[in-house]
Amino acid sequence: MFNPRLGCSSISFRHQDLPAALRTITDLGFGEIDLGALPGVCDHVPYDLDAGAVAAVAAEVVASGLRVRSVNGDVGDLNAVLDAKGVAARERHLEALLTLTADTGARALVLPCGALSHDPVRSLEEDLDTIAAGLMYAGQRAAEFGVELWTESLHFLRFCWSLERAELLAQRLTGSGVGIVMDFSHIVAAGEDPLEYLRRHEGRISHIHLRDAVPGNINLSIGNGHADFAAGLRAAAAQGYTGHFSLELETRDVTHEERPAAAAKAASYITDLI
Known part of the structure; x- marks a missing residue:
């Protein structure tokens, strides 16, 4: 029904519990998801992620029959200065997220580009040095689990919120194997140009998130903001991008009842552009 390279993040249906969100996504005709594991944003994966919770979430996802492209998680602020207890807690949560990533058959774990500041x-x-070091360490651990490590940068709400900071982080990650996730909404919300972002990140992008925005607001449905998806996807294709895309429709301009129809409409539009 939709292009097989186009998936839907479970964050798009974060108001539903995980089984209901997976059913909704399946019923819409998607074959692939990004699994939201962001406390305070999407509670489909518990933050207290012990072995039992990992097994339960993985079993639910595998039973759905949906492919998982990535697990979108968080291990805390990567630019924070931690004591020994904090380092140990981060390590435990990273290992749990990587176990979940591997057990769901996902290609990668996605971590943020710094604090929500x-x-x-x-x-x-x-x-920037601290964030890059944390991501590279997580990437080394990810390799032990047979998965990749990606970071979503730029992210309008986080430390690497601008084109300049995203590029500085990407430069530090060169040759590390850590991939970059591009999100149209965060670029537009920051007042930046997706085409310039693509130019500066050529050859570095592992995954693309799709949502619309205007400067200062990331929470709009596709077509209700300023993002030029047609030009952006053409530019990505011209650079040789062969990765996948995910609708991350954490929107605030539709009701929960309207979300399935809005997701289907967005998927049809994007399918025509891929």
Whole structure:
């Protein structure tokens, strides 16, 4: 029904519990998902992710028959200064997320590009160094589980919120194997140009999230904002991008009852552009 490279993030139906969200996505005709594991954003994966919780979520996802492209998770602020207890807690949560990623057959775990703040904890350069080091370490651990590590950068709400900061982080990650997730909505919300983002990140992009936005607002349905998806997807294809796309419709301009129809409409539109 839709292009097989186009999936739907479970975040799009975060108001439903995980079984209901998976049924909705399946009924719409998608074959692939990104699994939301972001506390406070999407509770489909418990933050207290012990072995039992990992097994339960993985079993639910596998039983749905949906392919999983990535698990979109969080292990805390990667530019935070942690004591030994904090480091141990982060390590436990990273291992649990990587186990979930592997057990669901996902290709990658996605982690954020720093704290939910634009202000440095120490300094711009030191924070970028710390974030890059944390991502590269997570990438090394991911390889042990047979999966990849990606980071969503730029992200309008997080430390690497601008084109400049996203590029500085990408430069630090060069050669590390850590992939970059491009999100149209965060780029537009930051007042940046997706085409310039693509130019600066050529050859680095592993996955693309799709949602619309206007400057300052990331929560719009596709077609209700300023993102030029046609031009952006053409540019990505011209660069040789062969990865997948995911509708991450964490929108606030439709009711919950309207979400399935809005997702289907967006998927049909994007399918025509891929």
